Amino acid sequence: MKVLVIGSGGREHTLIWKIKKSPLVDKVYCAPGNAGIAQIAECIPLAVSDLSGLLDFACTKSIDLTVVGPELPLTLGIVDEFNRNGLKIFGVNKKSAQLEGSKVFMKELMSKYRIPTAGFRVFTDAQLAKDYVRQKGMPLVVKADGLAAGKGVVVCRKEAEARQAIDEIMERRVFGAAGDKLIIEDCLAGEEVSFLAFTDGKTVLPMVSAQDHKAIFDGDNGPNTGGMGAYSPAPLVDDNLYHKIMERVMLPTVKALAAEGYDYRGVLYAGLMIIGGEPYVLEFNARFGDPETQVIVPRLASDIVPVFQAVIEGKLAEIELNWRTEAAVCVVLAAGGYPGKYGKGDLIGGWDKFDNSGDLLLFHAGTANREGGIVSAGGRVLGITALHHDLKQAIASTYTGIEKIQFKDMYYRKDIGHRAIR
């Protein structure tokens, strides 16, 4: 069969690396892809938001299965569009993508169905929001309602920070229409865990747990990024917590979505705060995480393609997932300056020292082919994943792997996985 993957990050490189292992697959395309993906799939220069271009391509090439990586095409309705044209596509429909596309929708759903989450209020008026901040007291979390490329959440320790966040979202409108509404949430203190599951709207098939490191600097300091590294499993998630997460969060959310008439099929990703052994939902995403995918998918022993098909066909109850028992760690190599301003076009050395056949894997994110070699083309440039029975060894192998790579102003965190071995 012919598969098309949409996206261009480390997540998509990992998905394609896994899809290529399936005996069901003859050919993989990726739109738009990156330099690493181009080594294992045919890249098509179509943007993830170019729905008509992607649809044309999938029809012309008779693509048997399309897999969507990022949230943007999901919120634009790519799945509905492909379905209308009789094409099989893995991802949630436009209505369901609201779970990630609107934090107000997400919070109201949780509140209606009593899914544990931080207390919150919704505002459409900046002055009322500021009055509430004054009255409520610090700390608080201010969140733009819509998609803001991971930058629409500000954890505020001081009232001035909250006022500034409200101004930026609602008055200066730095996220555009995403700031028509905002949420002010109680600040939760605990440990974060990412819990992802496949669902066809009825069955919930969990993946192994993971934890990402969102902050740019060691010790989880500095501004948040898309994710600077991850590891799986998250040792915090023992059997007891696993069952609580399934019973209190994952199953009730899928049931709630079904009860509300959403035909939710795809990945349900819960960003959780664990407080005193209890899970609270910080956010839901309607897609695979990045860089969580780089540690979860290499641990999947089963063929991933039948899982995608079963989700699409509503037959997930027939699927069983087998996982490797090794732990996995991924460290992201970023361009110096990220998540602020950073350089592009710097030549990358050492990528050819990875053949991605064993337990040390190189996944490309912001890379591009130029005359003379592969260059950096984004904030997060590469990710290195290692697997090992011993998490400490996995961490050590990842950092040894990094020594093979060079590019100008390469930056990475030195403490990925520190919480797991504490």
Ligand code: AMP
């Ligand atoms: P989100 O995009 O909603 O996951 O928020 C991004 C990050 O902000 C999370 O990974 C947390 O570190 C932090 N965060 C979000 N909501 C809260 C909250 N209610 N309390 C404390 N931290 C939060």
Ligand code: GLY
């Ligand atoms: N790693 C965070 C995300 O994918 O949203």
